[in-house]
Amino acid sequence: MSTSTIPPVLREVVVQADPVRAFTAFTAELGRWWPRATHSVAAERARTVTVDAGVGGAIVETDDTGERHLWGTISVWDPGVRVVFGWHPGRPAEEATEVEVRFRPEGTGTRVVLEHRGWERVDIGAARRARYDDGWIPVLVAFAAHADAP
Numbered sequence: 001m002s003t004s005t006i007p008p009v010l011r012e013v014v015v016q017a018d019p020v021r022a023f024t025a026f027t028a029e030l031g032r033w034w035p036r037a038t039h040s041v042a043a044e045r046a047r048t049v050t051v052d053a054g055v056g057g058a059i060v061e062t063d064d065t066g067e068r069h070l071w072g073t074i075s076v077w078d079p080g081v082r083v084v085f086g087w088h089p090g091r092p093a094e095e096a097t098e099v100e101v102r103f104r105p106e107g108t109g110t111r112v113v114l115e116h117r118g119w120e121r122v123d124i125g126a127a128r129r130a131r132y133d134d135g136w137i138p139v140l141v142a143f144a145a146h147a148d149a150p
Contacts, residue, residue, distance in 0.1 A: 006125050008117035011136045015110050015147040019103040020080035022110040025147040026101060027051045027083055033146035035138055036061070041069040041090040053077065059085060072096065087116065095122050112147075114140065 015022050025033070031049045040046035042063035049071075052058045057074040069089065073096075076084035080103055086096035097118040104111045116132055119125035 006119035006129055008115050008119075009129060009132050009136060010113070010115050011140055012111060012113040013140045013144045014106055015112060015144050016108065017110055017147045018080075019105055019110045022103050022112055022147050023080045023083070026103075026112065026143060027053065029146065030059075033142045035142050039135065039139060041071075042067075061089070072099070076100075097122060097125075097128070112140070112143070 015025075017025065028051065030051050034040075034049045036046040036049065037044060040049070040061050042061060045063040045065070046061055047064050048062045050058075050060050050062070052060075052074070054077045055074055057077070059071040059074070061069040061071060063069070070093070071089040072085040072087045073093070074083060074085045075098075076082060082100060082102045084098065084100045086093065087099045088096040097116060100115045100117070102113045102115075104113070114136055116129075116136065119129045122128060
């Protein structure tokens, strides 16, 4: 593991929903908008992604055979404000980084800020971070389209 500090990935989007609605769209409805075809463990075999609400809740992908792939575990659950979770899709839990998603009122909508950090805790952290730098963009685009839908 690296001992240097690797900067977090920071991405944000503004959605036309209040913070509680944006939080619900990001968490409880994640399976309705997550781009499984490009951002999953099982790729074209991925069928669902679920988030178990609350601290200790799991983020799980289920494929077409019924196999479950743990992506992460929630460590902070503050509806309408923030959610924090370990993140290790397709990797052992010991290799988890950390994602924090914050929801802040902005005008008539919400600014959603995603911070993906903890890269120094994993082997080849800088290389993994580089993949996520652009990887979060289509995720947030899909989320915004869902959150903005009537």
